[in-house]
Amino acid sequence: MTDPDQSSTNRRQFLAAGTTAGLALLAGCGSTTGSNNTTATSTSTPIPTTSGPAQFGRAALLGPSTVTLGKPFRLTLEVTNVGGETGTLNTDIHVTDGRSTIAQPIKRTIDPGERVKIQTDPVQFDIADSYTFDVGISKVSHTVSVQPKTAAYGTTFDLSDTLKGTAKSIEFRPAILYSPAGGSQTLLEQASSNQLLAVTRVDLENAGSQPASIGGEFELKNGELRQTLGSTTPLSAAKIEGKPLTSLRLSPGQQRSGWLLGEIPRSKARKAVSVVYQRDTSETPPELEWTSTPKQGTRELPQFAIESFQLPKRVTQGENATANVTIANKGNSTRTFRGLIESRTGNSGNWGGVAPITAQVRPGQSIQRNVTINSSADGTISYRLAPFNQTKTVEYVPPTFAFGQSYTTTENVSVTVSDIQAVQSVQLAGDEPIQRTAPSGKRFVIAKVRATAVGRSDGTPRGDEFQLKANGQTFAQADEVTRPLISPVEGEPYGGVYDPDSGDSFSWYVVWTAPKQVPTDAMTVQWTSREDSSGVRGESARWTKGGS
Known part of the structure; x- marks a missing residue:
């Protein structure tokens, strides 16, 4: 869902904004001029030294190994002058993430045997990734893993500087109905074996003074988001209330609601399910994560069964056939069944939609429907009830x-x-x-x-x-x-x-x-x-x- 006019900051810009401030402070570490706010302390424990010029060793770069996106943290550089004379440490600290490198010099005078600790001002990142800070002495480095912000569904996060997003709810369906543009036929999109379709509803708001677009991508954790129905039909053809959250542009102050369609294994849908937002690239961790956790520890999922699917064996050509369908709800809550009677000539060829069936079914109960099938066919026609794929054959004979x-x-x-x-x-x-x-x-x-x-x-x-x-x-x-x-x-x-x-x-x-x-x-x-x-x-x- 990337818009070429995106207003969100890209990965390199986030990195620069998130690290330059902290490293600018590091640039003055050890300075005797007091021109920065880093903290430097000396240890009182005597350290053995060698004769001759200043030598800097026993260095360590310390800090948290994991932080949450946007949360400030500090790094501490420890280093000792193990030489016999007072000297000035000239080195740098730089951060790398595989795509950007920012280096800042360090200059500090250290007495023989003196061990100093230099603490940076707060550093924070707006892109989740694994960041390595290096010091230009003794091959010292420290890696910080920046993890996504996480919260329950209903929480609002900043997708960018001005665009806010809220994952509102998630619903699971075995199948959905859709009608391709320009055609009168209804088709059924059903989940793969042992999978369910997941409909996530999302609210967006442009809180800025300029137009804003979605600059990153939403993803369904442990599942996959659909970009089309069938092979080429756009998501807008789906018979789902509201509109899909495809590429869009919001005016200042505008709000927009939409939905995402994904597919997830039933085994994963029973537990906590998360939707994440990736600001920059799928090669790094996502920045934001919303999680829907079932109240009882295990989520109740839709479970329908077919009890009966009956059609006459022979019908006079030009007359309507009546299909008798009985569907049972095997779950513990009221659910909406969505199915489709499909047909094809003989026992081969592509299936085409004939008659959709939509009905609410109470838990533990069944519904029965008589569905009229209009057909001008002759010969043998196969019918099936999707998503169960139970098949019946009708022979259409001339009058x-x-x-x-x-x-x-x-x-x-x-x-x-x-x-x-x-x-x-x-x-x-x-x-x-x-x-x-x-x-x-x-x-x-x-x-x-x-x-x-x-x-x-x-x-x-x-x-x-x-x-x-x-x-x-x-x-x-x-x-x-x-x-x-x-x-x-x-x-x-x-x-x-x-x-x-x-x-x-x-x-x-x-x-x-x-x-x-x-x-x-x-x-x-x-x-x-x-x-x-x-x-x-x-x-x-x-x-x-x-x-x-």
């Missing part, structure tokens, strides 16, 4: 009629299939009648189609959209029949028109080739319109003997 009955299409055309018969040969029109005989072991099957426009219509069914089926097989239309029939029936072997006027009626015959052993009583004629340009599956109807 079925007896030969001689009519079906009205969505294009306002009444279609009737009748007079089905099987023959060994047919006669076609020509200068002289043309005899066509079915291939060996087969025969021709003929059915009459009548299409009547009963309203405004873009077109009637086409002759090549009719199929002959029997015993799980589909039989092709006869290539031999391309001219008008004159025996055993009279009529065209093809048909279909565009933009008919209401009341216009058209009829033709369709001829297929089928094995002799297939009885006409077992035959089904099925019409399926072509997919339109948007890929919507075709409309279907079928005719059989008796209409079953």
Whole structure:
């Protein structure tokens, strides 16, 4: 969540601000002019010396090993003149953190055998890290680990010089619903196995006189914050109250509330959970940490179970299916269940959202929902209830009629299939009648189609959209029949028109080739319109003997 116009101080600036003051004081350590506020004392215990010029040894740099971010601390340099003459110590103390080094000179006159302690004025840091202070004699150094500020949720911290932040609350969910922009479909984002989604709400306030932006990053300790839903959908598509805490800019005095979405193992969510703020880089410890600790030591988490997911095995195409769903709350507090019935064609392909389910469930109780599924599908469709992923299969079959009955299409055309018969040969029109005989072991099957426009219509069914089926097989239309029939029936072997006027009626015959052993009583004629340009599956109807 880094804004290029961030107003917070960067790492190098914090380091300079946090250490220069203390080292400026160190720069005068041991000075006899009294121009600084460091404290220097001498020990009274005699120390053995050697003859000759001053020599400085037995040095030690002392101080705390761990401090809290922003808390002042002092360092003490101890050093002894082990030489035989009075001399002046000229060295420096410098701090390194791998990216910045600031050095300050030290100059102090020390008598033979004298051991002095030089204490700095308070030093503090605004970036958490491990800092090493070095002295340019005897390879003396001291490391101070600057740890984050920590507090409970509800505490306000300074994210930068002017931007204040408060982690208000955290909530755990097995899944959330979302709707990608520009689409009407609802999808479900669910946590990985043995994980939960965590929604943390954060308040921000710009207490300065200039615009301010989030200059660092929030992180979920022992978990991971989500930047998108699915692979590319922005967090703003989530059906969560409020807005995500993405890159934003606050005017002077402006306040803003938002949420962070993360994922965390269930085992970690049961205990204390922390959100941290990193001012500069993830290679160093965070600067701020808010912790939510369960009152009883272990947090109660949402726990739902599916008791029932029922769908009819067969549905007539164009009719709605009803899913019966029963969900139980196995936890000890009232929770909101969020689920989604999804579908896909057959047993492969991507799942798509069909019907979301949201309901509050009391502890130890169950809720039952009847969910209507609108579908224009045909064939076999798989449905599953996420996040449980229990799957059911529904076969969508075309509406079925007896030969001689009519079906009205969505294009306002009444279609009737009748007079089905099987023959060994047919006669076609020509200068002289043309005899066509079915291939060996087969025969021709003929059915009459009548299409009547009963309203405004873009077109009637086409002759090549009719199929002959029997015993799980589909039989092709006869290539031999391309001219008008004159025996055993009279009529065209093809048909279909565009933009008919209401009341216009058209009829033709369709001829297929089928094995002799297939009885006409077992035959089904099925019409399926072509997919339109948007890929919507075709409309279907079928005719059989008796209409079953």
